């Protein structure tokens with residue numbers, strides 16, 4: 001690893017933190033979080049140690065899909081603030097060494113977007129071809145809908161013009177037609193606009209869906225090649241801002257993901273969420289058996305060294321288990337969300353992690369220790385660092401979008417507005433702010449917050465995790481994941497016990513010689529290396545991270 005790599009390819013070992021401005025901190029007491037509130041929390045994020053802030057959509061929106069339904073790609077939702085306040089967020093974050101990425105949603109607009117309002121007025125509208133239309137009655141597409149609780153087709157009949165329009169998501173989110181060069185120009189302008197304003201890249205929504213038009217429609221200029229379009233978008237981003245990155249939402253099998261990285265030569269998405277490893281992690285946790293997770297890690301295709309997997313345990317959507325088999329999904333449901341009200345769309349869970357682990361701090365810490373030690377770039381969803389729970393009474397995915405719990409004061413310190421004015425009520429019950437809040441945890445050396453902070457620091461101290469080559473270390477216990485990330489002359493060896501029973505194991509440190517030193521990363525306890533073997537004793541749900549290096553290495557001691 002070279003110095004130029006570590007600074008240029010910053011996403012290889014970033015710690016990403018995702019939040020929705022409207023539920024983070026309300027500075028003007030109207031019940032809705034805002035940009036001014038976020039600005040005053042940037043020091044908090046710096047203290048936690050995150051290096052990249054992902055802002056969920058902050059654009060003007062009728063808010064029928066939590067802001068993913070946009071009416072103006074260049075705007076800022078006035079409830080949150082204005083462009084000036086957004087620039088202050090970005091500027092403050094940069095000043096604290098935190099990069100900022102924005103959600104880029106180009107698969108669709110809101111049906112209230114001026115383009116769609118014009119498009120549906122007449123067949124001759126200049127914006128008609130900004131969307132995807134068909135003349136004939138569509139076939140049954142009920143198996144393709146993303147939100148089966150609300151939709152039964154991906155086509156909607158438009159009375160006025162007598163055609164059907166495509167909407168992969170809700171019917172109020174018509175798909176943009178990126179096969180149309182005029183739409184592609186708009187997409188690039190939008191990207192250029194936000195880069196110019198200071199963002200450091202994008203979390204790109206629904207990538208396979210928006211690229212789909214290129215194949216299904218006539219797409220002049222990109223020869224019907226969806227990946228050619230993605231490559232062009234990535235080149236444009238690079239030309240406009242050399243340090244910017246693109247993190248894509250692409251929930252497809254590992255082997256198919258490779259194409260979205262641009263194959264083994266790269267050049268398309270820089271990062272992609274690893275939905276497969278996330279789902280395998282839950283299966284492994286449910287079974288107390290590390291093998292599904294080990295298999296997912298070894299099944300990852302080799303990617304270009306500039307590319308990276310974004311690892312996560314939770315995001316703002318349902319905790320999807322769609323890539324597990326039906327029987328596997330049933331196991332995870334039984335373990336972590338047995339009641340119907342905990343499930344959504346027959347494929348996912350509405351819950352956050354601590355309640356799923358029945359509040360057992362050993363299991364919660366095990367899961368986060370895994371997240372930060374798995375090869376990749378860890379992504380936290382706000383509130384995970386303090387162990388927030390969900391609100392099962394909230395509709396669908398809204399269950400995990402409750403306000404951030406800063407303190408045990410009114411509305412969890414999120415807002416001083418009347419509780420009835422809040423954009424969403426604060427999580428109730430055993431995970432309410434009385435029980436879970438930042439203020440109680442911040443100075444407590446034994447709190448989850450302090451633990452997560454030490455994982456963030458440990459991960460940042462160990463570039464091997466983000467940059468290295470991973471191997472599963474052979475050992476006889478199915479309940480244990482032992483993995484090793486090697487980079488140049490050093491390695492990180494991490495061991496996790498997924499079962500409730502303590503276990504002791506001997507681990508061979510391949511390549512060890514008289515100059516090899518093994519040290520604990522997360523604790524000060526010394527590690528004995530005897531004849532190239534370390535003995536590791538783990539409590540039930542215990543973990544240990546070790547760094548293997550040369551005694552001559554001045555940086556790593």
Ligand code: NOJ
Pocket residue numbers: 065068069105169205206249316317
């Ligand atoms: C994916 C986003 O994560 C989700 O929240 C949204 O509903 C869909 N894309 C549609 O934009």
